[in-house]
């Protein structure tokens with residue numbers, strides 16, 4: 001019988017905190033479009049003798065992250081030096097938390113598409129600083145220190161993940177949970193979320209983990225999943241061929257979809273950690289934790305419960321709408337305009353989400369703002385346009401900068417409710433389709449509705465979908481009688 005294998009995966013996620021200023025100095029941390037090396041000072045450039053001072057807001061944000069991930073916060077923790085030489089870190093060490101992190105023993109309950117739920121333990125989260133950014137150009141390397149000493153938290157999971165799917169869903173939940181707290185943009189594209197994966201395989205049922213391999217350079221959640229699948233396959237094949245898995249660090253090559261060795265255990269650096277002498281111990285009092293708890297914004301589960309209760313939405317709708325905080329905010333803004341939660345939810349869950357899927361845009365990038373959608377829905381509610389026309393208006397608005405109300409007026413999309421006008425079209429259809437009228441008269445009660453629907457369809461077609469369907473139906477029924 002073929003040997004059965006089980007994979008064991010743990011993830012290390014780095015999050016950039018959007019505290020506005022850096023972790024040890026007052027330098028502006030919003031540097032994305034800034035001139036290189038302009039957001040620097042002697043502290044974040046690591047000048048000799050410059051002393052770090054812990055940013056209070058970093059601690060507050062880190063505590064919010066810890067609470068969202070159900071961690072136990074340590075009243076006393078400390079900072080340590082991780083020593084290594086690399087040009088993007090002029091101090092030759094990174095200040096991080098090694099001996100005692102500020103929090104540990106958290107968890108996230110992840111639900112898979114199949115409905116199966118499982119718990120992923122969070123081993124620990126540590127506060128640390130980012131390095132500068134190296135830019136390699138041919139034979140030259142340049143360094144931008146705007147990113148140096150940006151505040152980070154590193155979230156280390158327990159080795160509780162067993163497949164790429166589990167890792168993918170864990171990352172999605174971690175991202176949306178953190179997004180709800182407002183402490184980070186959690187964007188892999190913007191570099192405010194980075195992820196490394198520790199992967200090993202062992203014989204099914206074994207209690208001893210195999211040798212783990214660390215994979216870096218993962219630039220999307222999909223890349224994380226693919227790298228895990230690749231690595232599991234590579235390791236199983238190697239073991240079955242009698243090879244030994246070495247503890248090593250590998251890089252994911254997204255172009256070739258393979259991992260390549262970066263350094264082996266022999267080349268592993270000895271970081272010679274020791275307590276950071278320039279910073280006192282980090283003391284977080286219980287009162288401080290309680291104060292920050294009170295400042296926590298509404299969590300995903302709280303919002304879900306509120307959506308079901310206050311908007312009387314089905315749980316299914318509320319679940320989708322609260323999946324991402326941006327979509328939940330969008331929904332609430334639309335409801336402010338329409339005062340109709342269910343109709344607003346229906347439009348978002350069908351037209352809006354379909355459009356986002358097709359265009360690959362996020363809700364924030366959508367061409368239909370919450371105000372646009374609110375206006376479109378209100379035009380239906382006021383009987384100015386039919387639902388059918390509203391869908392045409394929605395599509396038109398995607399590429400039209402005019403206000404929805406203006407488009408309806410200027411492009412003549414207004415629904416026809418004038419009795420005389422609709423009666424004229426109904427008569428025309430009846431005159432032009434004597435066969436259908438005859439068919440209707442000769443049909444039994446079972447078939448009649450179908451023929452009627454055909455005649456109504458002709459009226460709608462002739463009015464270019466603008467005739468009010470209720471009036472058309474009533475008129476058609478009475479004429480045929």
Ligand SMILES: [Zn+2]
Pocket residue numbers: 022025026027039040041042043044045
């Ligand atoms: Zn600075």
